[in-house]
Amino acid sequence: MYADPINGFAVIRDEEEGSVYLTVSFGKKPLNVTNARYLLNSLGQLTENVFVEGENRWVQDWSIPQRECDFYGKCGIFGFCNMLSKPVCSCLEGYEPASIDEWSKGNWSSGCAKRKPFRCERNSSRSKERKEDGFILHERMKVPDHMVNWVRGGDFFGRELDDCKQTCLRNCSCRAYSHGSGGCMWWHGNLIDMQKFSIDGVDLYIRVAHSEL
Structure with missing residues (x-):
């Protein structure tokens, strides 16, 4: 664990916990809050905790993402998330879990694979x-995430x-594919x-094989 204070900022990495903390010390105290600490954990969740001086304790102010489906790639490739379903992850039609064992345990990171080529x-x-x-x-x-797929609209x-x-x-x-006003x-x-x-x-x-229709 170490910290590098730079103009009120301190970055602390907890190797055992697999987390990184960013602590901000305010020059002017807003109300009774003297510090804010940002935690990014190994699951990709970011939280802000503020130190309430009068109570001498840390209090969580906000956390993102807040819902299961807000986590990036929650259901893996060719899977989609639905907060109204239990479990929240399902495969697209024409696809099936890449690992039945992992999915049965609630681990959807392996995603889905198409049933027929x-x-x-x-x-x-x-x-x-x-x-x-x-x-x-x-x-x-x-x-789907635009950063890992090709999107084109202007010519069409x-x-x-x-x-x-x-x-x-x-x-x-x-x-x-999708079609919109653009x-x-x-x-x-x-x-x-x-x-x-x-x-x-x-x-x-x-897209699916004709036999899946």
Whole structure:
């Protein structure tokens, strides 16, 4: 454990606990609070605790994220979180838990894997699957993380929903698409950090093999 005080700031790392503390000392005391301490734990949760001088104790002021589904990638790849479901994590349609054992223990970090390969992933000379892949609609969704997937909209402003679909089908790496007032959005590779809302959200179309439709 160590601290580096710089202009009222001190960073303390607890190797055993796997946490990092940031403590701020105020030059002018707001009310009866003299210090604020920020804790980022190994789960990615950030909390602010303030030291109340009159009571000589630390009090938690706020904590983020507050809900299970707010944790990044809570349900792993191709999984989505729903606060109204028990358990909160489910696989997208056409997908199944990558590790049944881990999921049964409430550990969803391994995510999900598709049950059947896409048509473009099969050996065309041997495959009996001749029909094109399709898409399953998931409504009221928080879309996958843009930082790990490709999003494009400007060139497709005003295009029809079917244009978005056909463009995705032509690319074997395309896993999902959506359509809004700004045009088309596509996601390639692993889909992560999805959530189903009770209201709002977008329509997200997930690619699956034709036999999954």
